[in-house]
Amino acid sequence: MHNVVQLHPQALLEQRRNEQTSAIGMMVALGSWGMMFAALFFMYLGLRAHTLAWPPPGLPALPIALPSLNTVVIGCSSVALVRALRSMREGQRRPASLWMLATFVLGLAFVGLQTLLWWTTWQQGLTPSTGTLGTVFYSLTVLHALHVAAGLAVLAYLLGMTLGGRSMAERVTTLRLCGMFWHFVGGVWAFMFVGMFLL
């Protein structure tokens, strides 16, 4: 294990402090984001509370198998990202790249499976205009998938940088922030999975 961080101790301290500052900023941002999703959940619960039978009569129940699989996929991608960050901190370029690639592929798989999910439900006649079920199902899952896609874009950028041989020490902060965002998005999915598909 070779230590690539050959920065001056003072510079190292500065970098660590900057990383902490960025992490605090990200936490505030995620708090904000969380409130946005909380409002969507509030809406979902409010609409559902107004309807005694859920799914509303005449509408298909939401599938459970695909979302379960997706929960596993996004969970694994979070684990992979944790490993990627650890490798990057330790300055190991190859494992870092591999773990990031794994995260990226799993994230892509998640979006793919979500698309399959939408296709399935659409085939069953559920569209955004079919009552409150269609409304909340498509709105929440699409908004969430857009967040996953945004995370994927950042991951792709970082992966390119790392594979391109750029200094990893400079990217640790970005990857850490990306990771925070990624785990947050995964957490939102967990809420959605339990709230919308399981219950």
Add this chain to the structure above:
Amino acid sequence: MNIGFTMMNHLKKRLTSLLVTLVALTSATFANAAPVPATGWGLPRDVSVDGHKIDWLINATTFFITILFVIMCIWMAAAVVKHGKDHQAEYDHGDSGHHVAFAMAISAVIFLVVDGNLWFNSTIDVNTTFWNYTEAEKHPEAVRIEINAHQWAWDARYAGPDGKFNTADDIVTLNDIRVPVGVPILFQLASTDVIHSFSLPNLRIKQDAMPGMINRMWTTAKETGEFDIACTQHCGTHHYKMKGLLTILKMDEYKSWSDKMSRIHARGYDPKDQAAKWGWAWKKADTNDDGISVEGKPKSAALAPERSQSVSLAPEARN
């Protein structure tokens, strides 16, 4: 609980008579029969049995906050005049124990007197009167009216002699609500299109009419006359024209009017006309309070769709 409220009510009445003499505030000078144009600035003439509770609370609070506001202004003015440029400022952070205790004590007193008075009276009034539908429903002669609001008018429906809504003897009127004096009048409100708010300023009460919900409101009139019904929620282009007429009649006048109207409506009743049956089964006072019917879907979704479409939500209205 009820005994408690009765006692508090009694106490309040005594306080009222005491304070009314203290509160010398704007009182409206109105012509006897509205909607004869009103003059003057004060509260509109109160023709409800319970409206004085609201008026009293408003005026008592005005009395208190006027005192507070005047003290504040005098304090500021005195400081500016007395402790101007030439005054040597006192170096004081004001965080010693007795300073803090003083500030807390003053705040507590203001809170207990002003806010306490509001909270205490409002809690009693709301529970014993304004939102106490159970008591109003018990009255044997209570009048029940269903209001369906739409852009930009009020449909009213009376159950007629059979006491059931959506039957042949229902009285249905437009922007014209007639009620007897002295008995509880219970309203249930819904809306076809957007949110409206059914307001009776001379009876000091209002309630939103929401699509997808049945809301309730009740009041008792103490005087006869004609009064405005107002919409207080922005509901589109002609919101300002969404005006109705409330006619408060003597009981015998009301009875003869309703008997006559009921007969007329029964003659013109067409059982096949679904659009005319926009009413709903009267929501009981002891059912849930959030306007959700037991069928599990919002009530006014059941309002006839034909009617909904005929309602002018048309784009051209907004040129």
Add this chain to the structure above:
Amino acid sequence: MQGVMTPADIEAAQHLQHIHETPKSFVKHYVFSIDHKYIAKQFLWAGLLFLFFGGMLAMLIRWQWAYPGEAVPVVGNLLFPDTQGAITPPTYNTIFTTHGLIMIFFAITPIMIGCFGNFCIPLMIGARDMAFPWLNLLSFWIFALSQALVLASFCVELGSAAAGWTTYPPLASQVGTPGLGQSLMVLALFVTGVSTIMGAINYITTVIRFRAPGMTWFRMPGTVWGLWLTSILNALFVPVLGSAGLMLLFDRHFGTQFFLTGAAGGTGDPILFQHLFWIFGHPEVYILILPIWGFVIDFMSFFARKPAYWFRGSIYAMITVTVLSAVVYGHHMFVTGMSPLLGQAFMLLTLVISVPAEILFLNWLHTIWKGSIRLTVPMLFGLGTIFVFGLGGLTGIYLGTISTDLYLHDTMFVVGHFHLTMASAAFLGSFGALYLWFPKMYGRLMNPFLGKVHFWFSTVGLTLVFGFQMLAGYAGQQRRLYDPFQYSYLEGLQDLNRFTTYCAFALAIGQLAFVYNFFYSLFAGKRASQNPWELGTIEWTDCASPPVHHNFDRIPVVYRGPHEYNHPEVLEKLGRDWIGQTEEFDPAADAATSDEVAATA
């Protein structure tokens, strides 16, 4: 960073923030600047422009209430050529809707939070810039985009938004308010929300991380506290509005049915929008007042030349209000058919807010009592703020109480009340702040006489206009009426409404004193010294007017709180009634104070 500072701590602080090079290119300096001071000025100009816009809309509303349906004088034919200068009901709906939205989101917010948040926070806590300068740049340009969307909404067919600033569906749905204008406005709200949240992230993080050595929490000026607490509310509750707006847009354009029911077709629930709107909306009124409270705490102390009275109590009061603001929103919905139990809970919580508010008022009044008051322009605006906020705050308790709200709800009383608090107080407070910090921003002094003229017109004007509106509401006049005198019980209010309108016109004319003063001083005002007001906060003691690009060559070390005026020892030894936060005076005493502060912080 608290308590006794070792030289190592102070040294470390110097390296935490880099000194950015002063940009050389025009674009980097004046357009896409990452300098917080320049971004503050950008927000100021953008906000003032829309303040003018929103103010003109207000004048049109006032005209309509005085002379319903009659041709608007002077500008009528220009604005409404089709009707020979008269306002039609649909146009009127657009005017009052956009007046509210523009004033709140595109005028007050950028001036108060965008401008003074950006300008004051780093300077007053001793930082070289915001924590994330690039995010700051983005925040402004996203805000500019949202303003462009607002302007665009006026240019599309059927005009801009018309469903009221509260945008309640189903009226705000495609069926109730067709046309692209409403959608563009909701989108603009979403976009400006993104900008606000970016700003909030920056402010919150900067205050947590970039306070100068020795700048403990309770040595921060009230201004910074107010802006910081506001940022927390912004970060938490603006996303709720964003979410509601997004769902509304989905309903309008993607066929979903969140809020659609009845004639609009669907099984959604419009009342949930009201919940979401007011979960945001009630904190929003505190978002617009917390910075003002902060300004007032400081101004009273600065110009009464006396320490802020029970400063800590004021801060605790502000924190309490921040927390309570999240749990009182239900009082906006007393007449929507709310369950009585919930209604009563909201009533009690709402009334409890008056306790911290009373503490704040008492502290302001005690601060000026036994002071040595200098009636400078910012001080006058500060006193004016207390006056209008006192009036507005006290009249709020009627509306937080169920039974009185049953009568007053949705009347002009509500309009008068909230204009006195979140409009008048925010207006006067922000202008006071502008008069105070103008010399630091532009390096020139403003004319105090014109400032006083502006003050008297504004304070008297605002009090009369909104005081009379409350009177009209007390007499039962509903808000948002194209022609109030359709109702017979309101016909007696014609004179009152006309007189209110004249007051409003006078208020508008009085603003010319500011416009002239602002532009004149900008280009030809007297050069300001570093500390023209003789204040002790860092931006005056350690920065030139205007400050250099990186604010501080060396990050200053803070020894005391922001309100040390007329300290007997300072008076005796230095012969002046103030001492800077960063001034070394008596090392032993300074160290002792810092220990004490650290122990309690």
